Amino acid sequence: MPETGPRNPDPQGQDEPWVSSAIPAREHAADLPAAGGPAHAGRASKRARKAKAQERHSPLFLWVKEVATVVLVAIVLSFLIKTFLFRAFYIPSESMVNTLDVNDRIFVNLLVPEPFALERGDVVVFKDTQGWLVPAAQKAAGPFSWAQDGLTFIGLLPDNSEQHLVKRVVGLPGDHVVCCDAGGRLMVNGAPLDESYINPAEVPQARDFDVVVPDGKVWVMGDNRNHSADSRAHPDSNGGFVNIADIEGRAAVIAWPLNRIGGLDNYPDVFRDVPAPAGK
Numbered sequence: 001m002p003e004t005g006p007r008n009p010d011p012q013g014q015d016e017p018w019v020s021s022a023i024p025a026r027e028h029a030a031d032l033p034a035a036g037g038p039a040h041a042g043r044a045s046k047r048a049r050k051a052k053a054q055e056r057h058s059p060l061f062l063w064v065k066e067v068a069t070v071v072l073v074a075i076v077l078s079f080l081i082k083t084f085l086f087r088a089f090y091i092p093s094e095s096m097v098n099t100l101d102v103n104d105r106i107f108v109n110l111l112v113p114e115p116f117a118l119e120r121g122d123v124v125v126f127k128d129t130q131g132w133l134v135p136a137a138q139k140a141a142g143p144f145s146w147a148q149d150g151l152t153f154i155g156l157l158p159d160n161s162e163q164h165l166v167k168r169v170v171g172l173p174g175d176h177v178v179c180c181d182a183g184g185r186l187m188v189n190g191a192p193l194d195e196s197y198i199n200p201a202e203v204p205q206a207r208d209f210d211v212v213v214p215d216g217k218v219w220v221m222g223d224n225r226n227h228s229a230d231s232r233a234h235p236d237s238n239g240g241f242v243n244i245a246d247i248e249g250r251a252a253v254i255a256w257p258l259n260r261i262g263g264l265d266n267y268p269d270v271f272r273d274v275p276a277p278a279g280k
Contacts, residue, residue, distance in 0.1 A: 085110055087248065088255065089125055089164060095222035095230070096166055097199050099123065099264065105256035106166075106264070112250035118218065120188070120274065121197075121266035122169045123251040126220075130237040132165060132229065166251060167230050167242075168197065171211070171219030174277030178210045179232075186221075191274045197267055199224040207232050209240075217241035 091104040100106065100123075108125050112118060171177040171188060178187045184206055185192040198204060204225035209232055213219050220242050222228025231240035254260050 086252070089166070089248075089251075091166060095224050095228035096123070096168075097224040097227070098201075099168075099197055099223045100166065100251075100254070101260065103257075104254055104260060106251045107253040107255050108249035109252040110249040113244050113247055118169055118172060118244070118247070118250070119266055119268075120169055120172060120175075120271040121268065123166060123264050123266070124169055124218075124220065124242075124247050125164050125166045125249060125251055126242050126247045128163050128165055129243065129246050130234065132234055132237065133163060164248065167220035167222050167228070169218050170221050170231075171213040172277075173213050173215045173217060173244075174280050175213045175219070175274075176211075176277065177213065177219050179208055180206050188271070188274045189277055193270055193274075195267075195270055197223050197265075197270070199226075202226050209235075211239070211241075213241060214239070216244050218244060218247075 086107045087110055089106050089108055091100045091102060091106065094102055106125075112122065112124075118124070170186065170193075176189050181187055181192050183192070184204070186195065187193065202225075211219060217238070218241065219231045221230045221232065231242070234240045250266075251264050253264065254262055
């Protein structure tokens with residue numbers, strides 16, 4: 001049989017056949033991973049991860065993620081604005097016509113009366129802690145009442161609980177408010193007022209009163225004088241005065257309906273000639 005390689009001489013003089021370093025085919029095959037083994041599993045896992053990555057970055061997924069982020073940010077901002085800056089309210093009565101109509105929606109500046117002080121002529125929204133209003137009847141819960149309550153809580157819907165009132169501040173703490181002079185005009189600290197904000201459709205009926213506003217309180221009246229149960233109508237409840245602590249804020253803007261959008265004026269010219277209260 002012919003030799004397949006050179007022979008090395010044996011130290012004892014015998015020839016020893018040369019051994020090839022090639023791995024036998026049978027042993028080499030045994031070292032290869034079998035089908036369905038770890039290498040195959042690794043490739044399948046890589047494909048699965050790639051598919052998941054594509055799913056996460058699909059246009060639909062990105063769009064849904066972006067919309068959800070925008071909605072979440074809007075909810076958080078609305079809650080913060082409603083809590084610290086502005087709050088929406090609904091006008092249920094005609095006591096402030098023509099300044100405010102029934103069903104108007106307004107935004108109230110919560111920075112008044114603190115840290116910014118009230119001024120005469122400000123239109124304010126305040127909680128009914130003195131029982132001026134008839135208690136609202138309990139409304140039956142509808143199928144979407146929870147949604148309405150939630151949107152009101154975060155500030156996306158106006159407060160329509162009907163347990164708030166809106167009036168104009170006429171007298172600040174210390175002011176002497178009297179009705180009326182010979183011409184039927186209201187007087188504050190002896191100065192008669194030409195109240196250009198009063199509803200011009202009717203001549204206000206004179207209802208005599210003479211009050212000095214205590215500290216921590218204000219005297220309020222509706223612009224629709226003949227149809228407003230304001231400070232004049234509640235002398236037996238806190239003297240007709242409103243506690244400044246009960247004031248939610250100053251009505252700043254009519255937000256709805258669209259044809260009435262605009263800011264609310266406190267008519268500084270009306271009160272320009274009013275002197276400071278006695279002793280201040």
